Amino acid sequence: MKIVIQSNKMFKLFCLSILSLLIVNCGKVKNSSSSDGGSVVGTAEFVSAREIIASKCLSCHSAWSSYSSDDYVKKGLVFKGSPANSSLYTRIRGNDVGVAGDMPTGQPNLSLTEIKEIKAWISSL
Numbered sequence: 001m002k003i004v005i006q007s008n009k010m011f012k013l014f015c016l017s018i019l020s021l022l023i024v025n026c027g028k029v030k031n032s033s034s035s036d037g038g039s040v041v042g043t044a045e046f047v048s049a050r051e052i053i054a055s056k057c058l059s060c061h062s063a064w065s066s067y068s069s070d071d072y073v074k075k076g077l078v079f080k081g082s083p084a085n086s087s088l089y090t091r092i093r094g095n096d097v098g099v100a101g102d103m104p105t106g107q108p109n110l111s112l113t114e115i116k117e118i119k120a121w122i123s124s125l
């Protein structure tokens with residue numbers, strides 16, 4: 001009888017640990033189908049923004065290809081929670097706000113949807 005109770009406890013413990021693992025991983029999305037073929041790990045917001053960066057920016061900014069969300073912050077391209085202070089955001093708004101060095105250089109501006117997705121990622125940090 002005692003053994004039954006104990007293994008029941010073990011089972012509960014096991015379930016709890018699985019549950020906490022699930023909770024910890026919640027909000028992280030692994031996407032292995034980004035356009036440059038690499039796998040991108042991060043929040044849903046980062047994964048969407050990264051898709052745009054991969055198709056519109058990496059051709060010139062190839063150094064960014066392995067950047068995690070945090071790396072953009074460390075390199076000073078993104079200022080957590082503030083798109084207005086993030087050059088990665090202000091530079092893509094380009095001619096719309098009269099910022100010099102409209103990105104992507106020599107190519108059409110990003111669409112409003114693309115700009116919004118990059119903004120959503122930076123705001124989420």
Ligand code: HEC
Nearest residue numbers: 053056057059060061077087088091092101103104105106
């Ligand atoms: C056709 C090539 C090209 C593309 C595509 C391009 N860039 Fe750039 N980018 C440059 C060059 C060249 C510079 C350096 C000169 C300057 O600052 O204007 C630069 C500089 C920058 C800077 C200044 C910060 C720094 O030190 O790197 C930011 C931010 C930036 N680009 C963002 C972007 C983003 C975001 C995209 C994609 C939406 C993009 N660029 C696409 C060529 C490109």
